[in-house]
Amino acid sequence: xxxxxxxxxxxxxxxxxxxxxxxxxxxxxxxxxxxxxxxxxxxxxxxxxxxxxxxxxxxxxxxxxxxxxxxxxxxxxxxxxxxxxxxxxxxxxxxxxxxxxxxxxxxxxxxxxxxxxxxxxxxxxxxxxxxxxxxxxxxxxxxxxxxxxxxxxxxxxxxxxxxxxxxxxxxxxxxxxxxxxxxxxxxxxxxxxxxxxxxxxxxxxxxxxxxxxxxxxxxxxxxxxxxxxxxxxxxxxxxxxxxxxxxxxxxxxxxxxxxxxx
Numbered sequence: 001x002x003x004x005x006x007x008x009x010x011x012x013x014x015x016x017x018x019x020x021x022x023x024x025x026x027x028x029x030x031x032x033x034x035x036x037x038x039x040x041x042x043x044x045x046x047x048x049x050x051x052x053x054x055x056x057x058x059x060x061x062x063x064x065x066x067x068x069x070x071x072x073x074x075x076x077x078x079x080x081x082x083x084x085x086x087x088x089x090x091x092x093x094x095x096x097x098x099x100x101x102x103x104x105x106x107x108x109x110x111x112x113x114x115x116x117x118x119x120x121x122x123x124x125x126x127x128x129x130x131x132x133x134x135x136x137x138x139x140x141x142x143x144x145x146x147x148x149x150x151x152x153x154x155x156x157x158x159x160x161x162x163x164x165x166x167x168x169x170x171x172x173x174x175x176x177x178x179x180x181x182x183x184x185x186x187x188x189x190x191x192x193x194x195x196x197x198x199x200x201x202x203x204x205x206x207x208x209x210x211x212x213x214x215x216x217x218x219x220x221x222x223x224x225x226x227x228x229x230x231x232x233x234x235x236x237x238x239x240x241x242x243x244x245x246x247x248x249x250x251x252x253x254x255x256x257x258x259x260x261x262x
Contacts, residue, residue, distance in 0.1 A: 022212055025065070029107050029116075030058030032067050036078060040103065043082045050089050050100040051082055057107035062114050063212040069189055070116075070209065073181040077118055077205060078103070080178075085122040085203055095200065097121070112211050112231050113191075119204035125197040130156055154195045158182040189213070 033055050044051040081103050089099035106117045127150065134140050134156050145153070160179040185193045191209040218229040219238070239257060246253050247261075254261050 025063050025212060026061040027064050027067055028058060029060050029062055029067065029114075032071055032074070033058045033105065033107075036074075036105065039075065039078060040082065043079055047082060047086075048088065049082065049086055051086055052100055052102050054102060054104040055106075056104070060107040060109055060114055062209065065213050066189055066209055069184055070207070073184045074105075074116070074118070076177050076181055078105075081118065081120045081122070081203075085120045087123055109211070110208075111234065112217065114209050114211060116207040116209065117204060118207075119202060121202040124199040124201055124203050125154060125157065125195075126199065127153060127197070130154070134159075151194075151196075154197055157195060158193075185209070 036055065037053055040051055040053040086101040086103070087095070087097070092101060093099050101121055103118070103120045106119075108115055130153060131140075131145050134153075135142060135145070137159075139156065139159060140148070158178050158181070182193060185191045185207055189209055191207060193208075194206045195203065196206075197203040217232045219232055219235055220227065220229050222228070241255050245255055247255070249261055256262075
């Protein structure tokens with residue numbers, strides 16, 4: 001019993017030491033976000049557009065290495081939002097929008113992750129033009145285009161050199177360089193990036209990043225004698241069941257959890 005108590009106490013001390021060491025690596029996102037208002041102001045002036053930048057969640061903390069890695073991709077995405085993701089004041093007024101466009105950058109913690117969302121109220125991504133470009137480059141066949149969900153079509157913007165912009169400027173089109181953004185977020189950091197867009201209403205990119213690259217708390221388990229580990233931030237609940245609790249439902253194995261069949 002004493003040995004078990006000592007082991008539990010050691011576990012608690014180790015976790016506390018780990019948490020404190022992790023905090024030394026953490027920085028608020030404001031350390032990166034504070035440079036963006038000037039970037040947007042200068043870019044808007046150069047493009048002769050009126051743009052307001054809203055920043056929320058700058059106090060959200062993230063690993064220093066991750067902040068350094070996502071800095072350039074976020075700058076690229078911001079510049080794209082202004083260049084091809086925002087209309088001129090005259091065109092905005094013509095379609096019934098205020099002459100000043102809005103770009104919103106939000107961040108918040110979610111479990112073992114941090115979510116960063118970049119959205120604009122511009123014209124959105126021209127999906128039909130995106131399909132045309134993809135067909136020209138042979139990325140998909142015409143019949144595939146008709147069956148693929150819209151969310152998959154939009155992810156084509158991350159393909160190298162694929163842009164819906166008809167004019168390539170110093171700021172470049174949405175598709176130019178977005179493959180590098182995807183590589184940094186997904187391949188380098190192990191995060192995810194999703195895109196949603198509604199033509200005439202705007203575009204939203206959602207980045208989901210790990211809190212830290214140093215360590216990750218996981219739950220280890222076995223399936224068919226093979227070991228697995230899952231991030232604890234992805235786990236809602238752990239429940240214990242005996243072999244006799246498993247029932248057959250429509251030819252599949254299931255369990256009852258709080259009067260629901262799972």
